Structure formats: C-alpha cells, structure tokens
Amino acid sequence: MRDLPLTPLSRPRVASTGKTGSWRTFRPTINTEKCTRCLLCWIYCPEACIELDATNLPKVNYDYCKGCGICAHECPLKIIKMEREESA
Amino acid sequence: MGRLKGVSTMVTLKELTKEEHWLPGNATCAGCGAAIAIRLAQKALGPRTVFVVPACCTSVIQSPFPFTAFATPCLNIAFEAAAAAASGVVAAYEARGLKDVTVLAWAGDGGTVDIGIQALSGAAERGTNFLYVCYDNEAYGNTGFQRSGSSPYGSRTTTTPTGKKEHKKDVPMIMAAHGIPYVATACISYPLDFVSKLRKAKELVGTKYIQVLTPCSAGWRYSTERTIEMGRLAVQTGIWALFEIEHGKFRLSTPSAALVDRTKRRPVEEYLKEQGRFDQLTPKDVEEIKRWIDATWEKYKKLQLNV
Amino acid sequence: MAQVIVETGNRVAGLACKAARAQVIAAYPITPQTTVVEQVAELVEGGKMDAKYIRVESEHSAMAACIGAAVGGARTFTATSSHGLALMHEMLHWASAARLPIVMAVVNRAMGPPWNIWADFSDSLSQRDTGWLQFYCADNQEIFDTTIQAYKLCEDNRVFMPAMVCFEGFILSHTSMPVKIPDQKEIDDFLPPYNPPWLMDVDNPLTHGSIVYPEWYMEFRYFMYEAMENARRLIPEIDKEYGRRFGFEHGGHIEKYRCEDADLIILSMGTIGSEAKLAVDNLRKQGRKVGAARVRVFRPFPKEEIQNMAKNAQMLTIIDRQVSYGMEGPLHTEVKASLYSERDSPLTAGFIAGIGGRDVTLRDIEKMVDKSFRYLQAGKVAKEVEWVGLRE
Numbered sequence: 001m002r003d004l005p006l007t008p009l010s011r012p013r014v015a016s017t018g019k020t021g022s023w024r025t026f027r028p029t030i031n032t033e034k035c036t037r038c039l040l041c042w043i044y045c046p047e048a049c050i051e052l053d054a055t056n057l058p059k060v061n062y063d064y065c066k067g068c069g070i071c072a073h074e075c076p077l078k079i080i081k082m083e084r085e086e087s088a
Numbered sequence: 089m090g091r092l093k094g095v096s097t098m099v100t101l102k103e104l105t106k107e108e109h110w111l112p113g114n115a116t117c118a119g120c121g122a123a124i125a126i127r128l129a130q131k132a133l134g135p136r137t138v139f140v141v142p143a144c145c146t147s148v149i150q151s152p153f154p155f156t157a158f159a160t161p162c163l164n165i166a167f168e169a170a171a172a173a174a175s176g177v178v179a180a181y182e183a184r185g186l187k188d189v190t191v192l193a194w195a196g197d198g199g200t201v202d203i204g205i206q207a208l209s210g211a212a213e214r215g216t217n218f219l220y221v222c223y224d225n226e227a228y229g230n231t232g233f234q235r236s237g238s239s240p241y242g243s244r245t246t247t248t249p250t251g252k253k254e255h256k257k258d259v260p261m262i263m264a265a266h267g268i269p270y271v272a273t274a275c276i277s278y279p280l281d282f283v284s285k286l287r288k289a290k291e292l293v294g295t296k297y298i299q300v301l302t303p304c305s306a307g308w309r310y311s312t313e314r315t316i317e318m319g320r321l322a323v324q325t326g327i328w329a330l331f332e333i334e335h336g337k338f339r340l341s342t343p344s345a346a347l348v349d350r351t352k353r354r355p356v357e358e359y360l361k362e363q364g365r366f367d368q369l370t371p372k373d374v375e376e377i378k379r380w381i382d383a384t385w386e387k388y389k390k391l392q393l394n395v
Numbered sequence: 396m397a398q399v400i401v402e403t404g405n406r407v408a409g410l411a412c413k414a415a416r417a418q419v420i421a422a423y424p425i426t427p428q429t430t431v432v433e434q435v436a437e438l439v440e441g442g443k444m445d446a447k448y449i450r451v452e453s454e455h456s457a458m459a460a461c462i463g464a465a466v467g468g469a470r471t472f473t474a475t476s477s478h479g480l481a482l483m484h485e486m487l488h489w490a491s492a493a494r495l496p497i498v499m500a501v502v503n504r505a506m507g508p509p510w511n512i513w514a515d516f517s518d519s520l521s522q523r524d525t526g527w528l529q530f531y532c533a534d535n536q537e538i539f540d541t542t543i544q545a546y547k548l549c550e551d552n553r554v555f556m557p558a559m560v561c562f563e564g565f566i567l568s569h570t571s572m573p574v575k576i577p578d579q580k581e582i583d584d585f586l587p588p589y590n591p592p593w594l595m596d597v598d599n600p601l602t603h604g605s606i607v608y609p610e611w612y613m614e615f616r617y618f619m620y621e622a623m624e625n626a627r628r629l630i631p632e633i634d635k636e637y638g639r640r641f642g643f644e645h646g647g648h649i650e651k652y653r654c655e656d657a658d659l660i661i662l663s664m665g666t667i668g669s670e671a672k673l674a675v676d677n678l679r680k681q682g683r684k685v686g687a688a689r690v691r692v693f694r695p696f697p698k699e700e701i702q703n704m705a706k707n708a709q710m711l712t713i714i715d716r717q718v719s720y721g722m723e724g725p726l727h728t729e730v731k732a733s734l735y736s737e738r739d740s741p742l743t744a745g746f747i748a749g750i751g752g753r754d755v756t757l758r759d760i761e762k763m764v765d766k767s768f769r770y771l772q773a774g775k776v777a778k779e780v781e782w783v784g785l786r787e
Contacts, residue, residue: 152606153606163595166459172457
C-alpha cells in the first residue's frame with residue numbers, strides 16, 4: 001500500500017474505466033469516400049473517440065466507442081451506419 | 089456555422105484544438121450530453137483550466153480511482169460547495185500571483201440550482217473572479233434522476249412520478265440579478281455558440297455564469313443517438329432560450345433570436361412527445377407548458393427591445 | 396523585534412494567523428469568535444497582512460474555501476464557534492481526508508437551542524471523530540503559541556492533517572492578558588513557507604476525490620490514522636523546540652502541575668485546568684496530596700501520558716465541560732479507555748461542570764476533590780457521573 005498517494009489522487013489516463021468498446025451493441029462505420037470533413041461527428045462524440053487524421057478525416061476508435069449512435073444521427077450526409085455488433 | 093449574431097468572437101469547428109483533455113474509455117452512459125459539454129469547455133478554455141466539481145454526474149463519469157478521464161486538474165468537492173471551493177482556489181492563485189489559470193466550477197443543476205445556490209450566490213456577490221458552468225440535465229442525474237429545481241414542469245423523475253408540479257427555477261435571471269458581468273445560456277447542440285460564450289467569459293473579470301443544456305438519454309428517456317437532436321428541439325421550440333446578459337444588457341443569441349415571433353417557434357409537442365419523461369402529460373399539462381413558454385418569451389421580448 | 400502586548404484571546408488568534416503568514420483566510424462571523432475575523436479584516440485592509448480574506452456567506456463555505464485555497468497552494472486559516480463549527484461538520488471530514496494542514500481557531504461556545512453564547516466544549520468535542528487535531532488552551536499566550544506550533548506540526552510531511560486550536564468563549568476570547576509576540580524573523584525561521592501536500596496544478600494535472608471502491612478506501616483512512624500517531628510523537632517535540640526558541644512551552648500533550656507525588660489528580664481541559672492549579676495549591680496547604688493535569692491535546696488522545704500519570708495516583712477527578720448524551724463526559728470516557736489495559740488503575744470520578752458557560756469556581760473544584768477523596772476512602776465511586784452545581 002506504500003505506493004498509494006497520501007490521499008486519493010487519480011492520474012489522467014485513456015481507458016480510465018477500461019476498454020469501454022465492449023459495452024456497445026451497435027458500431028458506427030463511416031463511408032470515408034463520401035465524407036466532406038464537416039467535423040460534426042468528431043465534435044459531438046461524447047467519448048472523444050473519433051480521431052481526425054491529417055486531412056481531418058474521422059476515424060472511430062473502436063476500443064472505446066460505446067455505440068451511442070450520435071455520430072450517425074447527426075451526420076448531415078447520413079454516411080455513418082450503425083451496424084449490430086457480431087456476437088463474439 | 090458562419091457568423092453568430094451577438095457573439096463577438098467568430099469560431100469554426102476546424103480551428104478547435106484536436107487535443108483531447110477528456111479521455112476516452114471513461115464511465116459515461118452512451119450518448120452522454122454532459123461529456124460533450126466537457127469536451128467543448130476544454131476546447132474553448134484550453135488546458136490551463138482547473139475544474140472544481142461538486143457531487144454530480146461528472147464526479148462519476150470521470151472514472152473511479154486510480155485513473156481519471158480529466159487531463160486537466162480536477163478538484164472534487166462536496167455537493168453544495170463548488171462555488172465556495174472555487175473561491176478558495178481563486179484566492180490562493182491570487183495570493184500566489186498566478187495569473188494565467190482559469191478556475192472553472194463545473195456543476196450539475198442539482199449542485200447549482202438547489203443545494204449549491206447559496207455558495208454560488210455568495211461567490212457572485214463577492215465578485216469572485218471565476219467561471220461557473222452549470223450543465224443542466226434537468227434532474228439529479230448522478231443518483232438516478234430525482235427532481236431538481238431545474239426539472240421542467242410535468243417531467244417525470246423518480247421523486248415526481250406523476251410529473252413535477254412546478255416550473256423550472258430561472259437561475260440565469262437570478263444570477264443576472266446579482267449584477268455580475270456575464271450570464272449566458274447555451275446548449276451542446278449549438279457547440280460554436282457555447283464555445284464563443286465560454287471564450288468571451290474567460291476574458292472578463294468577475295463572476296461569469298453559463299448554464300448549458302445537456303440532454304440525458306437515461307433520464308429524459310429517448311434513444312441514445314438523439315442527444316443532440318433533443319437539445320436542438322429544446323431551442324427550436326423555445327422551451328430553452330439561448331441568450332447573453334453582458335453587463336446587464338440582454339441579447340438573444342442567433343439560434344433563438346427569431347423566436348420572439350411565436351409563429352417561428354416549433355410546437356412544443358414536437359419536443360415533449362419524443363421523451364419518456366413527458367409521456368404522462370395531460371392536455372392540460374401541455375397547455376400549462378405552452379403558457380409558460382409564451383409568458384417567458386414575453387419577458388425576453390421586453391428585455392430584447394430594451395437593447 | 397519581540398514585543399509584549401495586552402490583548403484579548405480573539406485578537407491574539409488573529410495576530411497569530413498573521414505571524415504564521417496565512418495567505419488565505421475564509422471565515423464567517425459568529426459570537427464569540429467575531430473579533431477574530433474583525434481583527435483579520437483590519438490587518439488585511441490596513442495593509443499589515445499580505446493575505447486574501449474571503450468574506451464567505453456561511454461556515455460550510457468557509458471550510459470549503461479553505462480547502463480550495465489549500466489545494467491552490469496557500470496556507471489557510473479560519474475561525475468559528477458552536478453552530479458555525481457544527482455547520483462545517485461535513486467539510487471537516489473533507490479537510491482531514493484530503494490531508495490538508497488547515498489551522499482553525501475554535502472559540503468554544505455551547506450548542507443551542509436555546510441560544511447560549513457562553514463557553515463549554517460541546518462544539519469542538521462533538522467533532523472529535525472528524526480527523527482534526529484538537530488543542531485546548533488555557534491562556535492567551537498559549538493561543539498564540541499553539542497556533543504557530545499547529546502550522547509547523549500540520550505541515551510536517553509525516554502529518555498533513557488539519558488542527559483546531561480551541562479556547563473558551565469570553566473567558567479567553569474577550570479577556571485581555573499579556574502576550575509576548577516573538578520576533579517575526581524568528582517565527583519565519585521556525586515556520587518556513589507553506590509546504591503543500593498536493594496541488595491543483597495545470598502543469599501536473601491530477602484529479603482528487605473521485606470514487607474509491609472498498610478495495611482501496613481503507614488504506615487511505617489507515618494513512619490518516621498513522622498521521623495522527625505521527626502527530627502524537629511530534630507534539631511534545633515541537634512544543635519543546637518552540638520553548639527553546641521563544642521561551643514558552645505548554646506541557647506537550649498534558650500540562651502537569653504538582654502531580655509527581657499526588658494521591659489524587661484533577662484532570663480537566665482549558666481554563667478549568669488553570670483554576671485547578673489554584674485549587675491544588677489551596678488543597679496542598681490543607682495537607683492533601685493533590686495535583687492537576689490539564690489535557691492540552693484531545694486529539695490525538697494522550698493515552699501514554701495518562702497511563703504514566705496514573706501509575707502513582709489513587710484517584711482521578713475528571714472534570715468535563717461537555718457530556719456525550721447517553722454516556723458521560725468525553726474526557727472521562729477516554730481516560731478510562733486509556734487505563735483499561737493497565738493492571739492497577741486509579742479510581743475515576745467524573746464531574747460535568749461549566750455547561751453553557753456556568754462558572755466553575757475554585758470552591759466547586761475543591762468540593763469535587765472532597766467528594767473524590769471520600770470515594771477513595773470508601774474504596775468505590777458511588778456516583779460515577781455527577782453534574783456540578785445544578786439548582787435544587
């Protein structure tokens with residue numbers, strides 16, 4: 001227990017709760033060919049798990065995506081599809 | 089997007105930082121509106137921001153010890169004490185001559201409108217130089233959705249199972265009555281409006297209060313993907329108005345400005361029928377909600393015309 | 396330059412806060428603490444003290460603000476009494492578990508209803524489980540010295556716990572006594588700048604106080620327990636060091652007076668302890684071998700000193716200025732608990748006195764001692780808890 005801090009101080013870390021991707025029932029897939037980089041999916045993701053590449057193309061980090069579907073619902077071109085996860 | 093009337097700083101999504109100080113893999117419900125608000129606040133204010141967080145959803149969604157989703161410092165504090173603890177942090181930084189750190193009290197509606205209102209009022213009356221953001225999911229979300237003073241009329245919560253019989257407490261106006269330099273309302277469905285207001289507030293000295301509507305799928309009872317849609321409907325029906333009161337001057341924000349004309353407001357039924365928390369409203373309840381919206385907008389109209 | 400002043404206990408507390416170089420004070424007025432905060436306000440607004448004074452809107456907010464200020468990197472101070480302390484209760488727990496070395500003057504006052512502004516220990520003793528160190532002063536010099544010592548102790552990295560410096564309302568708070576204020580440079584030498592245990596620091600972002608599951612929580616509480624034990628060891632050391640440097644020490648955990656050969660020792664706290672010394676002198680003149688032990692530190696409770704002192708005494712007369720309803724005076728209980736493991740313990744007679752500011756006189760103490768001696772002769776204590784001076 002001596003490696004504990006003197007009082008509960010938590011350190012910033014990705015996956016602070018774990019690989020929350022395991023929570024989801026549906027997963028978003030983005031049609032990258034049609035994407036116009038409006039950035040709405042990125043800004044509206046509650047999990048901050050849509051990453052932008054150098055050209056601002058969004059990419060879902062499936063380790064953490066909880067499958068809420070906001071990105072698909074808000075995409076103005078409707079090019080994000082929510083697909084049921086295959087059972088393991 | 090484009091130019092937003094009444095907000096001086098022009099912001100675009102592209103120029104918002106790609107850096108994340110809200111880290112994925114945390115304990116939010118899927119589709120959490122509060123988390124969207126945290127991300128927007130961090131992008132607006134930058135990493136030299138200390139969050140002071142009373143008991144609320146944010147206390148839990150940040151994840152349990154030993155890790156945290158906050159990559160900005162976060163002081164958790166007791167439910168009613170956010171503004172008081174923040175006052176202390178501000179005073180310490182002032183005593184130490186630390187100038188470029190923003191102290192941000194980040195509280196739910198419970199810790200603001202009800203149990204937290206004394207400390208908030210005290211801090212505002214003292215002209216404490218800090219930013220206070222109330223992210224409003226219209227109930228005590230953390231503990232399973234009991235009513236708060238911010239819950240709207242007719243909404244079902246676990247302590248108002250037949251619907252709340254009182255209207256929403258108007259805390260933005262209460263804060264404006266303190267004569268503080270800046271009061272604003274916002275909504276995560278209008279992200280650039282929220283970001284602009286945060287940035288404007290940051291540059292002002294004194295107490296700045298922003299109340300941001302953060303729809304909650306678990307509590308409002310709608311399917312998780314519709315969080316942003318619910319916020320949009322709230323603004324479009326006029327049940328939640330976006331405005332600023334800067335040095336006492338009231339100004340509706342662009343998404344709400346046209347709605348002084350009641351024909352431009354979408355019928356509130358379009359908002360109410362989408363949420364399980366309103367599924368037991370009687371026609372009389374709906375009439376009462378409409379009456380309240382109309383009466384509120386009459387007030388806004390008068391305030392806007394004084395501009 | 397050291398100077399001798401004649402001042403009330405409250406103003407001395409304010410001057411101690413200044414001498415300790417507190418950087419943020421957040422406090423709310425309440426009788427009989429009020430002149431502490433008025434003194435602070437005068438010092439800050441008069442430019443005599445370089446600090447921020449937050450005129451908070453309640454005592455709960457006062458402690459919350461002190462917590463915020465401490466983690467913002469400032470040395471903090473506050474003061475309160477009675478209902479103010481009670482209102483702060485939640486945040487007392489917060490401060491100690493957050494391991495923040497906040498020092499607070501508690502001007503002891505009875506709890507209501509009914510309203511009673513006079514002294515007893517019901518306010519501070521009801522908070523004895525909150526993880527705060529508790530000191531009880533008997534004169535204004537001790538108020539000054541203990542405040543400085545408290546910062547030194549609390550900011551020690553083996554401690555990092557908050558402390559209350561308690562003193563009785565009106566009896567000390569509003570009574571002027573001569574107090575020697577040491578030279579500021581020497582105080583600075585004894586008490587270096589604030590050493591924060593942890594900080595809200597944008598260059599090292601951490602989160603404090605999020606949920607801790609049962610798998611982890613107990614260890615943090617154990618660390619607080621250890622810190623109290625460390626404080627127990629350090630208290631007499633710091634008192635002695637202070638005495639060496641400044642010429643005043645106050646007995647460490649317990650101020651003992653003529654106890655070495657005493658058959659009966661009067662145990663008490665605060666100013667009753669001073670009065671007990673006079674009683675001892677009178678009784679000694681009458682041939683009674685009596686001593687007085689003023690418990691200066693209630694938390695951590697000085698178990699060992701009690702055990703040592705009790706070795707040669709036959710009877711302990713314990714005077715409590717508080718009662719824990721459903722049991723007895725807290726001092727009485729804790730003394731008995733300290734002695735339970737000892738083979739031969741003295742008898743103990745508990746007296747409840749001075750509640751709601753009722754005066755505890757020399758005569759009252761002598762009567763308590765008389766009674767105790769009669770119990771001793773009889774070989775048993777007929778009445779374990781007796782309320783002193785009630786109306787017929």
